[in-house]
Amino acid sequence: MGPQTPWPIDSATVLRIVTWNVNSLKARLPRVEQWLSENGPEVICLQETKMKDAAFPAEVFTAMGYETAHHGQGQWNGVAILSKVGLTDVVAGWDDDGPEDADARILWATCGGVRVASAYVPNGRALDDPHYTYKLGWLERLRQTLLRREDPSSELAVCGDFNICPDDRDVWSPEAWVGNTHVSEPEREALRSLEAWGLEDVYRRHHKEGGLYSFWDYRGGDFHQGRGLRIDFIMATASLADRSVDARVDRDARKGEKPSDHAPVIAQFD
């Protein structure tokens, strides 16, 4: 299935939500523009834009029919939401009473009646690295934000790069990843805690088998060797997840000239 293949077939489409870590929107703009012109999802969440708000090419997306919101900082992080079905009530960052977070990693907006977050969860780097503690704290802060501000019975989707493999099906070699970030029990427990609040991994609802990934390291020919991880999710509340009719990863977007190391994850809702 190439990006030229119509998906979904047509007519019944009400809402398609996409999440895509683009690993620099500046470097990726030609690929992102091309992909949007071929796929035209109603809502797309981007991560790792790696630019300041002033550099965000809103006009490119406006010309394609999208309203946009961007929360960036500069050379690292940065998240965006593009929507063809309205974009209101934008919240950039945490907007709580907690400590300042220098990293631009989360952005909220309401699109077509759905509360949407674009999230770039910290990588963690290593289990003994302070960044791993930051990662777990960041995930708990997300859970607290959901508890305090959002209603699990509403239609809501937290979309993004979670930098966690929920279980061993999501890792190309669980043996090779023992002792690493992305697969540790505290990270997996943090993800389960978000599920306990009321979120569901929409892709996993529709695809139960292993070996289905959304990220492949640039190094070592990992993509062509099939060495990937599934770490990018559309996490939806039950009322929204129940509307989902399918989900897929566009592996073709990982091929070709100057690809991101992540592929877009797409969920379709009736």
Next chain:
DNA sequence: ATGGTCGTTGCACGA
């Protein structure tokens, strides 16, 4: 995974 690349920016670090 031993590392193997690509992105930022600068001569190193993050993923």
